[in-house]
Structures are given as structure tokens and as C-alpha cells.
Amino acid sequence: MSDVNEQGMLSYCRACESKNRIPFNKLHRKGNCARCGMPLRHVSQVMHLVWEDIFWRCVRTASVPVLIAFVHDVSSEKELEAELEVAASCAFGDYAVGIVELERNPGLANDFKLKELPTMILFKQGVDMGRLVQRLGGKGFEMYVRGLIDYQ
Numbered sequence: 490m491s492d493v494n495e496q497g498m499l500s501y502c503r504a505c506e507s508k509n510r511i512p513f514n515k516l517h518r519k520g521n522c523a524r525c526g527m528p529l530r531h532v533s534q535v536m537h538l539v540w541e542d543i544f545w546r547c548v549r550t551a552s553v554p555v556l557i558a559f560v561h562d563v564s565s566e567k568e569l570e571a572e573l574e575v576a577a578s579c580a581f582g583d584y585a586v587g588i589v590e591l592e593r594n595p596g597l598a599n600d601f602k603l604k605e606l607p608t609m610i611l612f613k614q615g616v617d618m619g620r621l622v623q624r625l626g627g628k629g630f631e632m633y634v635r636g637l638i639d640y641q
């Protein structure tokens with residue numbers, strides 16, 4: 490998972506290990522490391538959206554649709570996290586994937602009338618485009634997201 494703050498996503502370069510900040514409005518760009526020029530892999534990482542204000546900024550300003558998994562806490566959702574990593578690894582800059590924890594941000598459960606956790610919602614410019622509460626396994630999340638994007 491990638492660390493994220495209100496400025497965007499952090500991507501560590503595999504070659505030189507320097508930190509690169511990817512703003513939410515540039516999530517569609519493949520991008521290269523500012524120091525050594527190697528391609529960054531931010532487009533294939535799950536964003537850990539720790540706080541509510543970061544979550545809102547992400548879903549409202551992201552340049553691509555964002556699949557958000559609302560969970561109680563990340564540490565008890567290792568299997569789901571692995572499935573989300575698969576979806577992120579297939580994104581190629583077409584969409585992004587994030588996780589937000591209700592344990593730290595209980596207000597979001599009410600904002601989105603979440604009845605079950607985990608719930609996955611696809612956001613496009615801050616708008617709820619569709620949600621699901623079941624796990625899809627393998628490349629299921631990718632197919633779900635691409636289906637909704639193509640339908641638009």
C-alpha cells in the first residue's frame with residue numbers, strides 16, 4: 490500500500506528509493522522518478538487514505554475513477570487487501586484503488602449510509618457510481634470497475 494497525504498500519493502522509486510509525490514489530479518499519468526528517471530509504479534498501488542479529509546480530497550480531485558474499500562480496520566482485511574492489490578496492478582492509470590478505515594473515520598459510515606463492511610464504492614469526481622458488498626476474487630474488482638467505466 491502507498492502512503493497518501495492531502496498533497497497526493499507517495500511513490501518510492503524502486504531504483505533510487507527517492508520519494509515522489511503524485512498529486513491526485515495526475516493519477517492517470519505513468520510518470521518517472523524525478524531524480525533518476527525510472528518509471529514509477531504508483532498507478533499499480535493501493536492508496537491508504539488514513540483520514541477523512543484526505544479521502545474527500547482524493548475522490549473529488551482524482552483524474553481517474555477511484556474504487557474505495559470502506560473497511561473497519563485494514564489489519565483485519567488482509568485477503569481483501571490482496572484482492573485490491575490485484576485490481577490496482579491491472580489499473581495502468583485508468584483508475585485508482587484506495588482503502589479507508591471506519592475505525593478512524595466513523596462519520597463516513599453515515600455519509601454513505603454503509604450498512605455492511607467492507608463496502609466498495611466506485612467514485613468519479615466525488616460521485617458514487619456504484620457499490621458492492623461482496624468480494625469478487627481474482628480479477629473480479631478490475632472487471633467490475635472497467636464495466637462501470639465503460640458504461641459511462
Ligand SMILES: [Zn+2]
Pocket residue numbers: 502503504505506507522523524525526527
Ligand atoms: Zn529514482
